[in-house]
Amino acid sequence: MGVEEGFQPIPYLEGNPYTTDPALPGLLKRLLPPSVAAEVEPDLVRFGDEVITSIRAISERVAPPRLTQYNHWGQRVDVLETSEGWRDLKAVCFKEGMPGIFYERKYNEYSRLYGFAKIHLMAGDSHVIHCPMSMTDGCARVLELIGTPEMKRELLPRLISRDPSTAFTSGQWMTERPGGSDVSLTETTATPTEHAKGTMWPEFQLNGFKWFSSATDSNISVALARTGDTKDGSRSLSLFLVPLRLPLIRDISSPEPSPISNGIYVHRLKNKIGTHIVPTAELSLQSTKAYLLGELNQGVKNIIPVLNITRIYSGMSGIGGIRKCLAIATTYSQVRAIRSGTQVLKDNALHVAQLASISLTYRALTHLTYGTILMMGKVETGVASVEEQHLLRILTAVVKAFTAEKAAAAMEEAMTTLGGMGYMEEVGIGRSIRDALVEKIWEGTTAVLAMEIVRSAKNPTTFAAFGSWSLRVIDSVPDSLKVRLQHSLSILQAGIQQTLAVYKASTDMSPLVPRPALLLVGHTASSVFLLEHAVWSWNTKDTECETDVEVFRRWVVEGGLSGVMEEVRIAQEAVKSRIATNRSITYGSKL
Template identity: 30%
Template sequence: MGSGIDYGEFDEGRHVNYWKLDRTLQRELRRASDAEAFEWGEPRLADFGEVIGHTVADNADYVDDHGPELRTYDKYGDVQNFVRYPAEQFESDELVYEAGIVADAFEAPPGRDEPMPVSHFLATLQLLCYADAGFGCPVAMTAGAALVLERFDDGDLEPYYQGLVSRDYDELIEGAMFLTEEQGGSDVGANETTARYDEKGDCWRLTGEKWFCSNIDAEGTLALARAEGAPAGTDGLSMFLVPHSDPDEGVLTKGDRREFEGPPPGEALNDQRYRRLKDKLGTIAVPTGEVEFEETKASLVGEREAGFRQMTEMLNLERLANAAASCGVMGRALLESKVQAATREAFGRTIDEFPLMRADLVDMAVDYEAATAYVHEVGRLFSERERARRNGETGDGGSQGAGDETDDYRLLRLLIPIAKLRTGRMAVDTASYAMEIQGGNGYVDDFVTNRLLRDAQVLPIWEGTENVLSLDVVRALEREDAYEPFAAAVEARLDSIAHPAIADAAETVAEEYDALTEALVALASEDPEYAQLSAKRLAHYCFEVFTAALLLEEAQTDLENGDGRTALVAQRFVATELEDRAARGITGGDRFVLEAFESIVRYAPVDPETVSETVTETADN
């Protein structure tokens, strides 16, 4: 049956293989992938987990102390837009991109006839964010830009697409998305950047300012702008690709830039100005700044005035990537906490022997299990939709049309914003408590939990704040009838539960599912203001019910296969998120976390016959 992990063997959560230590991620990716894809990907993820746990983890700490620097002008006062990176960042870049983190999801890797599913990309990104969530940002945006060009470009931008999905670092370009403007923020329709077509130059030219531009010097940036004569609001926005270099000179790759051994000459650059870098709390690895477009050369992506619809497709992947990054931060914070608790002694015992610490570690582990299960279930659905689209089975040809009326699409419209809003908050909470477990050391720069918390704090902000996403959930429910496929997914999972060890938990989830349905019916009769007031509670409620049903389904399968550990995880999640406990559980005699500690925290296997006994004993004591 295997054995648990002795975290007392480690000094800290680095110089280890993150893939091999993360049995939760292994289980969820195996479930989310077909057998052939998982078999192909597993050894590569093991190699990647080794590289991230050693070289990239060390480099990330150095880059956090010696981040990118912007030199807008050269010594003669001419614009050069040069971002200087530490050598350690270039080393990490080459290792990560050449491992196929983006490429494998778009182009068939050597030895395969088709690309890997998006689920594989999400797992790889999650492992990367064990070491550096800041670096995860440009990787996610590169994938997002590749998705947009794959879906909407008519072929004119093929060289940029090939650069985005290159496995050769010298041929690679990175992507970015410059969407936010100071006066608009989340109100994308308020964007003021304009676009005019230059017939003489046979290109579009953008003029305006972008306020929060991450990966500021990416070679292939997507930006929204309003063409002359276009209507106001989101309906009038078009999507453009804005190169870092002068597009007349061809695509400027990483190899091209390396040959300059410094900033490219001014004549090789596009007409724009990187005004300054933001002095950020965290995610130092990715330079974020302000950009002024000044008749900047650009290429139209797809159809005019379809930019907002194209952006939503990109945001679906970006938000899911943000959720995977959140899981990566949670995984590293949990690992650091397990190691600290297993090695730190107080009063003659390691601190993971004390009941309060055991309860904290169990609940941190269950949160991680829940977040990872949810994200990779959504990743599975996203992967299936992308496979169907590439095979011409959706009927939409990549546009927003009849093919997007499917149940899977409507379900994704609901689940993706929930994934991002919930996991971003969970990452902050988990990183914060991981810092506390380290004690005073956790608060200083010498220890990684300091950086984990600083990096985590942006995850609820990137790609839409919790309030914005909650309103998006309401729109998905009201305008696209997303609750119908959501209900079908929950009911199918609850109907699969048959093992007596999880019967009580399944009954609790069924009752809460009914209550959630009643809440939606009640909201339908309320005025819009009250519906907005309830949006955040509703989004979290959907997450809890869906995740509980998902964990119970996994528990049922694992029980049938001879392991009861997931059943204990599901039990705890239901108890903490959905059960009402008298006197906050103090009078109930519940010792579940003490009985289940070895299994949930250290991955010790559980005999299915003992699951019911554990639950009964803890309830009766």
Template identity: 25%
Template sequence: MNAVSAPSPSPSPSPGAGPLHATHEVLNQPAPMAGHNLFDLDPALRDAITRHGAAFDVPNLRALGAQLGLPEWIEHGHNANVEPPKLRLFDRFGHRINQVAYHPSYHALMAESKRWRIDSLAWVDRRPGALVARLGRSYLMGQVEQGHGCPITMTFASVPALRHQPDVAAFWLPKILSGAYDGDDRPAPEKAGVTLGMAMTEKQGGSDVRANTTQATPVSARSGPGAAYRLVGHKWFCSAPMCDAFLTLAQTPRGLSCFLVPRWAPEGDADALQAEAFGGATRFTRNPIWVQRLKDKVGNRSNASSEVEYHGALGWMVGGEGRGVATILEMVAHTRLDCIVGSAATIRQVVSQAAWHARGRSAFGGRLADKPLMRNVLADLHLESEAAIALGLRIGRAWDEARAHDDGARPSAGPSDAAPGSDSRPFARIATAIAKYHVCKIAPTVAYEAMECLGGGGFVEESPIGRHFRDAPVNSIWEGSGNVICLDVLRAMAREPESLSALRDELSGRRGLDDRYDAALLALERELADGGDLELRARGLVERLALQLQGAVLLAAAAEGAGQAAVADAFCASRLRREGATRHFGTLPRGVAVDALLERCLPA
């Protein structure tokens, strides 16, 4: 189905709804939003996918969009969260097993994300645009359920880190990239596919991982990259503890280093414990990674997040000794990119729910969707959705080009905003941090405003918006909290001047297309030139950079159609003209093409 018609208020009684209430008929309630194609219904996604080189994946995205619109998949998203994971520390004989039991819907979502290769596409498909295609799939899946995306993202992002250590990667990469899901608690060699987690954060410091106290000691005379170690210490957050292995930071005499720590460890002498022997091992025991408890979280409930202790757990060093942070650098870039696109998915889902509700609900003699002030709110919210996915996939394109550059300058896949053959990594690096700050931070606000569009019904747990609202803040908190990300942008500007130049090129490339954009860029340049109190001003500066970048990306797309032109115009009119004032949604100025925005939000 390409478009959706207005949800008719539920008839009374609806077929199969049972007898009438004794006191009243149920009137003026929209039908649930289901049975639509999440891809076909989303012009912003379709435009960005094509624009950024992933048109080849449209048939897959369309099939996935149709699948995820089915009531059964919406139900899986709901079920995985209302019945949260449960910790089973011991079996009935008293053995410590550290298992987490999930609702079957969680496993269904995991298996489907694996099958659609959301955890592997860009690594198994070297075509230009494959990373953008993967992000498109992840964006669709994130609209149905966000929590299981945590291990899927970590698994995907672990690949660049593992490639630092070929003797460890030799066993693990094929299992990661297999597309198979096996949620059983068994040694990895017995499984067709595996998932990977990350264990960095400790009680005394998460942002500042240099404060980690977990110690790693070699099991034999061999030490350094690839060697086997025993780890002792704790991790204060370790999500998805049923993963088959965890990339873990721990201290050695040369400093913080990265280790792959499997859930099940081989038994035997020092030789049997070496990384190369892992795939051929036949005797395994549970690696002593003791789950202490599961976190009781505000949201993100389908995803078990645990506290763990390593009681001499076996692990192999990945990357250089003392180079732990450098080893996980690209991994962090990919998890941050997934946070951006995950937040874009949240924004899209809640805004489309709000628009759907407004079409099916009347008040004061007319449909909410026809009331000018509600139209302003919805159009304004939708702008946020357009800007989020457009920027997310633009940055995805840059990482894709960086991948191509590494592979040896493959041809470009479509209209590119970067010079052919150039290394897009400097742009990707700084733009990821800028977008991570802004898109992840605005998502909870959008979710709250979308919730209000549903009135009181938006604030009950049965509404899908409540879950997305509770899930939304975490993308801003993990993988670099807001302040830390802003400081990272400053660091990139100071230490990697090529990042700032690449950003400036992107921004100045759109000069001359819109006066408001040009004026904002001038003001931004003045701010950048002022080196005083940078740390104090970092949030304001990064927010302006993000808005300017979103403006640039939307203006670049505006030449491609009237819909995109209306979006870019509305964005410049509402986001680039205002000076630092608190801004609520529903304040689009007169003259903005609200009709065109709403048509893109939910095609009639």
């Protein structure tokens, strides 16, 4: 039989990622003022059409980067070639205002919601282009906060430009061979030059080795380097702005400088499990010119805005990936016939139940992420309450870690709903899963972020803010709705009380508690955000009211909150014998 003969599968056709999204339009309807929503929603609809047409076509033309270290004369050249598709995706981001929207601030604190909604819609077809865009955004924020007037005049406009011909992207260089997430072991040193003082470009020379540098095709990078004694660990690190080529500022018509013009040598490109298109490399810095950002020996503090922003992008990458995989799965279910062609998958109750479970996770993560984004927008525009400032400190890390923990598993479930078709590379779910795995590591593993939250809890007002916010949302539930949600509300209240109790004892916490405790915060916070939306939907008699209420109920009762509460309890009660047993289970009793 010829391939053209016999049964022919019906191709599925995805719709506009904004108008068909199960969560985003309703969420923005609640979070955005009507005047802002009236302006941005038509642009999101337009952009959604662009995603499934021109942007998707561009994404088909991307290819992994290539590195040529030596020319035919044996001279070191370190030419890094990226594909035209990659460069075009970057141009799309700049033209669409990513990250320009965030700094134009036309919509004040709501600008973050608008800009991230675009990132959300594009993420599934972007080949992780928002990795360099996140670091560009973070660098722009650092310059806005602590850059010199000349840096703000010469560089900031390029980082937030909508013109791809003049726009700059930024990298971020923290990771080194001795420490990974532990920057206290940083080996790269910074030595002041004669131009280190009395100038708006305080100049240093960097010497060292950066083991993991994403977006090596960028124009500049922010980097940590040691300016004090090694014994002082992270307290002797400073933050620097590093040009990848010299001169940094040049006329657009001038030839591009040599890739090694600033003493930056590419040891090799990284061979990664996923994110194959992102040019990630190991770099050797040899008398590399760099400019101090902020005060000496305050590098860890000064790079925090970059980490906060990139962690939100990380969460957005996760939910953007689920959105794409869920869209594929739901549209496939509308055309794939089973039972000798007598039933379409969308009419099969067992199949739809699996899709509903994926959608439930997607909705919870989306509400958690956007609720945190709004707080970020408020902090950046100076309108956040003290409570929101404390919440943002906790939730930024939670968004990154909790979404990373949930995203890949949800994508795997979406893959299985297509059967063998889902396992095919050309469908795209496999790439989404591989790319999502890095989010469990990039910008801090779940364990690293869990310890960060424990440290933040040493300030008692931090989790006091979490408690007051959570309980206030529960108190807002109208009596008519409390009756329906009595069981789920009691579970949520127990989860909140356990969260507050766990972190109240942060100074005497069992070493097994921090990780499940972070997941507990993720479950409770996402539940509170879903409840907040359900209450709004109920009070306004929104058309999706019944669905919104049921999503909250199911997420609390069936989404894993009770399970993680039990994990925390077990970890709290763990004695030394359990820790020893963990070792024997892992390594055998002879170790």
